[in-house]
Amino acid sequence: MQFKDIPGLEEIKHRLRQTVLENRISHAQLFYGEEGSAALALARAYAQYITCLDRQEGDSCGVCSSCIKSQELIHPDIIFSYPVVKSGAMARDSRSNLQIEKWREIIQENPYIGPAQWYEHLGVENKQGMIYTEESDEIIRKISLKSFESEYKVLILWLPEKMNANAANKLLKSIEEPPDKTVFLLVSIEPEKILPTIMSRCQALKIPKIDHDSLRRFLQERYRLTEDELERAVSWAGGNVRDALQLAEGKKEENEFMELFIRWMRLAWVPDVPGLTTWTDEMASLGREKQKAFLKYTLHILRENLLLNILPSNKKINRMTKQEHEFSKKFSAFISAENMEKLHDLLNKAFDHISGNVYGKLVFMDVSLKIHKLLKK
Ligand SMILES: [Zn+2]
Numbered sequence: 001m002q003f004k005d006i007p008g009l010e011e012i013k014h015r016l017r018q019t020v021l022e023n024r025i026s027h028a029q030l031f032y033g034e035e036g037s038a039a040l041a042l043a044r045a046y047a048q049y050i051t052c053l054d055r056q057e058g059d060s061c062g063v064c065s066s067c068i069k070s071q072e073l074i075h076p077d078i079i080f081s082y083p084v085v086k087s088g089a090m091a092r093d094s095r096s097n098l099q100i101e102k103w104r105e106i107i108q109e110n111p112y113i114g115p116a117q118w119y120e121h122l123g124v125e126n127k128q129g130m131i132y133t134e135e136s137d138e139i140i141r142k143i144s145l146k147s148f149e150s151e152y153k154v155l156i157l158w159l160p161e162k163m164n165a166n167a168a169n170k171l172l173k174s175i176e177e178p179p180d181k182t183v184f185l186l187v188s189i190e191p192e193k194i195l196p197t198i199m200s201r202c203q204a205l206k207i208p209k210i211d212h213d214s215l216r217r218f219l220q221e222r223y224r225l226t227e228d229e230l231e232r233a234v235s236w237a238g239g240n241v242r243d244a245l246q247l248a249e250g251k252k253e254e255n256e257f258m259e260l261f262i263r264w265m266r267l268a269w270v271p272d273v274p275g276l277t278t279w280t281d282e283m284a285s286l287g288r289e290k291q292k293a294f295l296k297y298t299l300h301i302l303r304e305n306l307l308l309n310i311l312p313s314n315k316k317i318n319r320m321t322k323q324e325h326e327f328s329k330k331f332s333a334f335i336s337a338e339n340m341e342k343l344h345d346l347l348n349k350a351f352d353h354i355s356g357n358v359y360g361k362l363v364f365m366d367v368s369l370k371i372h373k374l375l376k377k
Pocket of ligand 1: 051052053054055060061062063064065066067068
């Protein structure tokens with residue numbers, strides 16, 4: 001992860017780079033910010049900058065062997081530590097590294113997560129994670145080794161507030177006097193819950209919210225949103241990167257569904273069988289959960305079309321976007337109370353079939369041909 005992958009925070013990024021360029025990296029630092037902040041992302045970018053072999057003034061190079069490994073989260077000198085839940089396979093061994101594959105998956109996709117998303121990804125939602133004494137021992141062991149490739153060894157410890165007292169006390173001495181060229185980067189959401197003795201040994205840096213314009217640019221570069229959607233996402237997120245991403249992802253799916261729906265209805269109307277074959281192939285590749293979500297979306301739009309048909313002047317009750325509404329102006333003429341009842345049953349049955357593992361391609365082709373008949377009635 002490079003600094004440029006993170007929206008805004010230019011001043012903080014500059015300060016962090018300067019510590020490296022001027023050779024005054026503190027050996028114990030605490031980045032803290034509310035859930036969804038860029039604290040963990042910044043720790044990653046900082047670690048990559050520290051270990052980069054061809055460091056530029058504004059950022060890590062992004063292409064040296066060290067940067068590549070850092071980006072893939074496999075750099076041997078960048079160690080991650082994070083809370084886990086002692087249950088199932090981890091009941092006897094609670095070292096973070098046992099979950100490194102899962103950690104890489106989620107952090108690669110979204111470095112702005114909170115603990116709930118992490119536990120959900122671990123498959124242990126509704127449980128509280130911890131950093132146990134075993135993990136402290138492991139950290140001490142790892143930092144005592146010589147670094148493999150870089151001048152520095154960097155330990156990114158996510159959520160130090162989840163260390164139990166024993167684990168924290170064990171780490172105290174290392175944080176106070178780490179081996180030479182070792183950097184502790186603690187990343188916290190609730191710094192007030194960190195043991196004061198740990199807290200007092202770190203140089204703390206508050207990671208603020210992202211400013212409106214930077215967040216807006218960040219989303220604009222990554223998602224195809226309309227001006228309206230963009231503005232809404234940015235103001236709703238209020239500087240929180242995770243929330244902004246979540247909203248934009250949701251929008252992305254909604255737009256994708258709308259496009260699929262409109263195409264589907266046009267093909268079914270004809271019916272264009274070769275076109276429908278391509279369309280069902282596409283649907284089948286989406287995976288079961290998404291197929292189910294799409295069926296729900298279809299039901300929602302059809303219901304809205306029925307409302308539009310029987311109460312065309314009542315705009316207030318309509319819950320469609322501008323583009324959906326545009327399509328529905330003409331399409332709604334074909335949705336009546338009579339065929340809606342049958343469409344409703346048809347889509348619900350399809351939903352059950354998909355849930356029950358019936359092959360998606362067959363289900364969607366069958367539904368398409370039945371929709372054709374119902375629309376023509
Ligand atoms: Zn590099």
